[in-house]
Amino acid sequence: MGETQNSKPDVCIIGAGLVGGLMAYELASRGLKVVVLETGSRHPLEQRAAYMQDIVYGRTQAPAWVSDFPERDVYSNAGDVRYYLNVLRAKAVGGSTLHWGAEALRFIESDFKLKQLYRIADDWPITYDDIEGYYVKSERALGVAGVADNPFASWRSADFPLPAFPYSAGDRLFEKACRQLGIDIHHVSWARNSVPYQNRPACVAFATCGTYRICPIAAQYTSEAHLALAEASGNATIIADAQVVRLVTDRNKRVVRAIYMDRDKREAAQQARVFVLAAHAVETPRLLLLSESNQFPQGLANGSGMVGKHFMERPAVGISGTINDDVYPHRIGFHTAESHQFCNPKNRNELGGMKLGFVNNTGPTPASLAATSGNWGDALATEIRRSFGHQLTAVASIEQLPDPTNTVTLDPELRDYFGDPAPRITYSIGAYEKATLAAGAKLCRDVLSAAGAKRIDDTEDHGFAGHPMGTCRMGDDPESSVVDRNLRAHEVPNLFVVGSSVFVTGSSLQPSLTIAALAIRAAEFIAEQGKA
């Protein structure tokens, strides 16, 4: 087993995604020595345009970071609902920011205290007020474009750093329909440059960030931006293709090294003073469970038995209809208007919050119409001209309550490329979520009807937003949580868990900005502790 060159840095971060990038930068810029271990590979920005072309012209289905190592990324499912893990995450330097939607929303105050307000779920040990300042820092770090016109948002102490993207022609159709129904819509805040910011260009509407999940010019934020700054400081080293397989502790119950393997299964070890586990809500609990020992027989930091429990997502239902008007889809990859009017309903103890959004790249493209048509030549062109650009789609994304039976555990049989038990995701949707999805579908149908749509879907089928949360929840009580309010493991003083895995409850709003806020807050805490 080899020891890495950077043999004992201050902090070892496991995972080079949103958390890894921000924390590496925050810590390195304060003079701390940092090593980041990332399971996936680097995909330089110069390759991005070629990746985009390959997807747009149908030569591949997804960028390499989604599909380049299937033997490593095996998993299994149990429970009522199949969870398509590998479609929803990216293992690479940059993590899921390489293919995220980039919607950068703050949670609202009530999201942190569902038990106090509605007698459901649990409260976070921190409040919106505790992290509002970190939301501001996150918006500045990521370069969030927005405008404070959302009447349902919680208070904010600073303006958005970048101006909002104006409404699209298609979203104005929704605006008119929503007005008829008394629904307030407002601009969307995006971690995507509306003007040049932090050496990244403004969005020029490649329109590939939605359907194809790729921005060829990095106008959309990825954590590669902060990883590059961290490396440039001289204080941070990023090691790609390094799958951490165990965390090893000493007799003082401190993590002393992370054991990792490269793609050729060569083993190495990384020491550090502090370890940060930031590997998403599935791999994070998996690594803790894999790191069982005599001291931690249920898995590292799992005396409470809460590691892997309370897996959550943001289920979503999308409803489409067709209208006579032209919608002009596929001209940008993102939507410009949505409504948070239903995110905190008065009867939230019975019905969850839901966010109403509108899709701007909806409906078949000319190629997808052609692919299912039996026509050719002028007849096909006429058919495509007639059919294209008349679909409207509204989406309701809902909150899911934490349920201890929704879990990430180790599969008893399935092994990954490195010979370790694969993650097993046991996942179901409860009555609360089913009722909320039904209400969301009805809301979408009402809006489409008001817009004059015909042939409106009657489906209740739902999907997911791709936002796994929970599994290492934070709390003040070591009996019922994995990490404390500073995200330090209750049982392991030099181990921090950062990311959506520490969320106590989800929200109907996207989790990424809250993840970023927690990351910057944790980095400040670790840096302060280092001084003491």
Next chain:
Amino acid sequence: MKRSSRRVFLATAVTGVVMVAAGAYVARPHLSKRAHPVLNVTSSRGVLQADEMQTVIALGETLAPSKFMLPQDFFREFVDDVTRTRPGLLKEYQGAVQLLDTHAQGFGDATRFHALASSARDEVLRALLWHYDAGNATARKLEGFATSRDVSALRIYVMDPMIEHYYRSPLGWAVVGYKSFPGMPPGNARAYTEPLRKGGAA
């Protein structure tokens, strides 16, 4: 109808339905192979002969809308690429050429598909294939069962990809008035805020 005649009629109808169902069940693997022809992935890769390519380009011209001029080599480059890189496709393109040229011989004096007038090429395809609008999954399925393996292969491995290639390209987006589209940004980044002007401003 007398009761006894009704019984005979019913018995005949039931027997007929059962026989058709049994026949379809027995023939299912055969029909399925016709509808979903299997590629011979061990066959050689490479490029078509020049005369074969003439037929394929003529097919491409028939598949594309007549209003728009096709750039030279638009389909040639695409076909060369797929027959060179994807196992089994060279054989399917060669089979398609043979099928089209054979059927072209029923139209006037021509002995090759590419020698036909564009309306006659269209007629050849119409004689071989069904034509139906997008989303008609039943027609698509039935066409596969009702035609021969060669015709299914023409549709699935040759025509569909060529049509898709066309409609993924700037030419295909131009059909709906788009000059910019996913992967090809407009000159004005805020063009999306306005309705598209007729003629495709952005």
